[in-house]
Each structure stands twice: as C-alpha cells, then as structure tokens.
Amino acid sequence: MSDSTDEVRAYTVRLELVDEPGELLRALRPIADNGGNLLSIFHERGNVTPRGHIPVEVDLEATPERFDGIVDALREAGINVIQAGAQRYGETLTVVLSGHIVDTDLSDTLSRIQQETDATVTDLSLSAPEGTDDISSARLRLAAEEGETGATMGTLRTIAAEKDLRVIEPLTAGGEA
Amino acid sequence: MRLAVLGAGAVGSSVAELADEYGHTVTALTDSTGAVVDADGIDVAAALDRKNREGSVGTAAVDDALDGPYDALVEATPTTLGDAQPGFSHVEHALERDRHVVLANKGPIAERYGEVRDLEADSEGAVLFEATVGGAMPVLSTIDDFGADHISTVRGVLNGTANFILSRMAAEGLDYEHVLAEAQDLGVAEADPTFDVEGTDAALKFVILANVLADGDREYSLDDADVEGIKDIPGSALELATEDAQTIRLIGEVTPDGEVRVGPRLVPEHGTLAVTGTNNIVQLETNHAGRLNVSGRGAGGPETATAVLADVGRLPER
Numbered sequence: 046m047s048d049s050t051d052e053v054r055a056y057t058v059r060l061e062l063v064d065e066p067g068e069l070l071r072a073l074r075p076i077a078d079n080g081g082n083l084l085s086i087f088h089e090r091g092n093v094t095p096r097g098h099i100p101v102e103v104d105l106e107a108t109p110e111r112f113d114g115i116v117d118a119l120r121e122a123g124i125n126v127i128q129a130g131a132q133r134y135g136e137t138l139t140v141v142l143s144g145h146i147v148d149t150d151l152s153d154t155l156s157r158i159q160q161e162t163d164a165t166v167t168d169l170s171l172s173a174p175e176g177t178d179d180i181s182s183a184r185l186r187l188a189a190e191e192g193e194t195g196a197t198m199g200t201l202r203t204i205a206a207e208k209d210l211r212v213i214e215p216l217t218a219g220g221e222a
Numbered sequence: 223m224r225l226a227v228l229g230a231g232a233v234g235s236s237v238a239e240l241a242d243e244y245g246h247t248v249t250a251l252t253d254s255t256g257a258v259v260d261a262d263g264i265d266v267a268a269a270l271d272r273k274n275r276e277g278s279v280g281t282a283a284v285d286d287a288l289d290g291p292y293d294a295l296v297e298a299t300p301t302t303l304g305d306a307q308p309g310f311s312h313v314e315h316a317l318e319r320d321r322h323v324v325l326a327n328k329g330p331i332a333e334r335y336g337e338v339r340d341l342e343a344d345s346e347g348a349v350l351f352e353a354t355v356g357g358a359m360p361v362l363s364t365i366d367d368f369g370a371d372h373i374s375t376v377r378g379v380l381n382g383t384a385n386f387i388l389s390r391m392a393a394e395g396l397d398y399e400h401v402l403a404e405a406q407d408l409g410v411a412e413a414d415p416t417f418d419v420e421g422t423d424a425a426l427k428f429v430i431l432a433n434v435l436a437d438g439d440r441e442y443s444l445d446d447a448d449v450e451g452i453k454d455i456p457g458s459a460l461e462l463a464t465e466d467a468q469t470i471r472l473i474g475e476v477t478p479d480g481e482v483r484v485g486p487r488l489v490p491e492h493g494t495l496a497v498t499g500t501n502n503i504v505q506l507e508t509n510h511a512g513r514l515n516v517s518g519r520g521a522g523g524p525e526t527a528t529a530v531l532a533d534v535g536r537l538p539e540r
Contacts (some may be wrong), residue, residue: 052442128299139466139488143459170465172458182458184466213459213470216495 053106055084058116059165061098061125069101075118082106095156098125127165136194138164139168139188140201144210155185157204162197164189223534224261226250226287229298230270230279230314232523233326233353237296237530238266241365244531250287254299257282261291286295288315293540294322294347295528301328301426303444310334313341313349320346322540324533327354332426335433336441338454348537353529355427356380357520361504362434365515368508369435375507377475380427382500382521383411383418384452384472388486389498391462392469397451420451425484428474432482437512440480450485478498 057075060069065076069088078081084104094100107115119126146154155166164187173181191199200213224244227238230253241248241317247263258269258280269279270461288295295316299309306329313330318341325331330338342349355361356378365373379385384403387520390401402419405411425447432442452472463469469491474484489495494515497503502520507513519525 133235139468141459141462141470141488168463172462174458180456180458182456182462184462211455211484213455213463213488216473 052063052110053082053108055104055106056112058103058105058119059127060101060103060119061094061096061127062101064097064099066092071122071125071131072101072119073103075122075124076103076105076115079115079118080107080111080116082193095159100127129211134186136187136189137167138193138194139184139212139215140198141182141184141213142205142210143182143213144177144180144205144208146171146183148183149208149210151183154204154208155211156187158187158201162187162200163193163199223247223293223537223539224249224291225294225296225534226252226259226292227296227298228252228272228284228287229296229327229496230299231298232377233299233526233530234296234298235273236523236527237298237326238264238270238412240524240527241266241496241529244535246531249292250290251279252284252430254285255372256280257284257287257421259286259290259480267488269398273501281381288312289319292316292321294534294537296324296326297330298326298398298530300507301332303329303333303422306330306333310337313338315348317341317345317347320540322347322537324353324530324537325349325351326392326440327532328354328426328430331433332429335430335443335445336438339438346540350533350536351430351531353526355430356502356504356516357518357522358528359432359516359518359520360529360532361503361516362534364514365434368506368511370435373506374478374507374509375476376428376431376435376504377473377495378504379424379471379495379497379502380474380504380520381418381421381424381472382519383415384421384424384504385497385502386500387419388455388460388470388472388494389456390453391457391497394466395457397457397463398455404432419453421449421474421484425449425482428476428482428484432476432480435476436480447482447484449483455486463521464491469496471496477535535539 087102089100166184167188170184225246225248228232238248238251238285249271250259256278259282260265273279297309297312301351304520309327310330360461467487469490470486473487503517505515
C-alpha cells in the first residue's frame, strides 16, 4: 500500500455553529482557503444541539497534510469542530439496549451518552412491539474515537445500570488489546 | 486400559458403552446410589439395563469402585459448584492411588484447579479433561499442541442450549419463553435450564480455558468470571440486531489481559461465531498462526464420551 502524503482523500468534518447570520460562510472559508475541495454540506437547521448550536456536516477532499491545516484554521477562526475526519472517530460501535427504554427517558439516555463519553450517537432504531410502556429495545450506533471504545462501553454500562437497562455489546468492545 | 466410570448419566453410560470399541475394559460403573465392580470387566449392557429397571447399576458401594481395580478413573458425575464435591474427592482418591483421571465433570477443574494440579504433581497419575470444554471438539488438546503461551485469546459459543434459543428466536421471530418451552420439548433444554440460560455452564468452560491458558500464573474459579445470561432477552433486541446484519449469541471469552467474560453479544449474522442450533465454536487467536476455529457438537452423551475416550488414548501406559 502507498503511504504517499500527496494522496487526496475524502474527509467528513462535523461542526457546531452558533445560530447567527453568516456563520456558515465563515466556517466554509478556512476550508477553501487551505486547499480543501468541498463535496457536500449538510446543514441540520432543524436539529439543534443541547447547547443550542446547529450541527453542520461537511464532506471535503484534501491531502492529509492540507486537511490538518484546514482543521487548525477552523479552530483558529473560533469554529467549533466536533469531529474531523475518519481517523479520530475511527470506530463504529453498535449496541442494543433493552428494557424500559422509553419509560427511563430515552432522550436523557442519549444526551448522557453524548455528554459523558467521547463518542457521538450517529444512529438510533427503536423497537417496541408491546408498546412503549413495556420492554422495548433500541439499537444505537456510536462513533467513538480510536482506542476509546473500551471507555465508551464502560460509561454506557454505568448509564444503563442506573436505568436498569440491559446492554448487548458488540464483540470487539473491551475485548481488544 | 481398565476404566472405572463414575456416573451413569448420558456421558458416563456412553463412555461405558463405547469403551470396548476403543479397546478398553470397564471394571467399574457407578451411579448416585450404587456401583458394579468386576476386575475382569463388567457387563455394561446388563448394568445399564438394571439401572433402567431398578434404578441403580448395581448393589456395590461407590467406594468399592474407587478402591477397585482400574488404570484410569473417568469422572462423569454431575458438575457441582463451590467445593466441587463429590467429584473432587474422587479425583483426589484416584491420584493418591497413582491412577490416571479423565474428567467430564467440570467442577473440580473450574473451581479447584490449583489443588487438582498439585495432587497430580504428587501422583504417578495424569489428569486430562478435554470433555469438559466443548464436548467432542478438540479444544484443550489443540491448545496443548500449540502451547498455551502461543495463544492470546479464546472466544466462542460453548453452550448449545443458549445458542439454540437465540438462533431460533432470530430465525422465527419468537420470544424467549416460547423458544425455551420448545427447546425443553425437544430435549435440547433441561427442565431446569438455569445453568444454561444464566451463562453458568459456558462460564465454567471459559474458566477452565482461562486456567489452562494461564498455565499456573493465575488461578481462576467461577467467581472470577463476569457472567450474564440470555434470560428474557426480548425478541425486539434480536430483530434490531438482524436489521443491522448482526445477531446475538451467548459469547464467552478469555481476553488478552486474562479476564473471563460471558454474556450476550452482537456478532455478524453470517460470521463464523454465529453458529446455529446446538452447535458450538471456539476461536483461538494464536500468536504466529492467526485465528483458528474449532466447531462442532459441544454436548451430548456419545459426543462427550468420544472426547473422554480420546483423553484415555492420550494417557501414558501405567
């Protein structure tokens, strides 16, 4: 395999912007100025974060070296970079929770996962065939930083234990060297 | 070789029945209430027939069998936890008489591994226990061949009942109670399935594996294992797993840092670990030869007896 640093790769950058006019443009300028080629912008206006910010997902192409420059420039411009590229949030973790998921405040469970771990929840599916006030299950997909999956699972177990939820873990978490 | 077979359940009676085919002579057979002993070889069929009709294989005492003529003691009494009795004292007795011991009973080596090894060190007899991990599958002998030092991790499915329940739940969209009842009707699950569905049986096997891999550096018993069973896993959990091309299996593992864990885990639906029905699988991560999978029938009378008789074949002549 080639280790050439000149190779252009695709990256995803997740930003959180303050809800003010001009913020999106201000966030995109450092990308263009530092040699990034914008592929797509997903502006989640309807999806405000717990801190009242608006998440934006930007796909771009750049060489690894230029990409580092882009992230630095974004941070220098005061833009809140939540995730940068695949190399940081390199591990996807899928877990199934079961128990009284809805009764024990699912949105609180999700917020706590976001706040207390370095991982971010990227997907959620709920199955409650007996109705939401009975036993139900939820499948969560988390993007965790490389090497942090063990810690993420540990926190998740603690949150689940407090809510008397059962966690069905993936095989790799906590099992790898 | 002359064999004294302790325990006339599915495994013990199969060992007694198959011993002749392997060139061995059964000189004693016991059950919980009696024994039959004959230095020239007992009549196995007659003893088992007597057990069916009258409740016991014979009128002799279990101690007569322990003190009787044999080269190897086959311990196939039910697995007990804690002090692992009476299995442990049977092992002790045979080793003190410098006889070999082949275990199908998991108790003594899961709960009192160090003591069994110490007794073996002071004895002319050897202790083998292939049958305790994964029935007919050659797991311990493979580890022995490779050398415990050359294996970093072991994981897998070592309980057929739990595997049957989870694979049926996923395939048919049925709930736990329904499939458990079906498994009991089929004889796959016992009337009291606690040992299987709460993960204890699988945990004992992984504790034994941990003991073998640690090779005396650390001793494990059931208390050292982190165990969670499959009881009451909702069908919705399996459904969500399937939607994501995964499924749930009761997976045990001995991690590289030496922890023993057993619990329901998400595994790829069509991956090697997702064996179906009552099948078992063990994956060994070797240091120099990548991953090795051993799968097959992990339980059953003739299957487990096959492992017992393979061990007998490995014993040195006395």
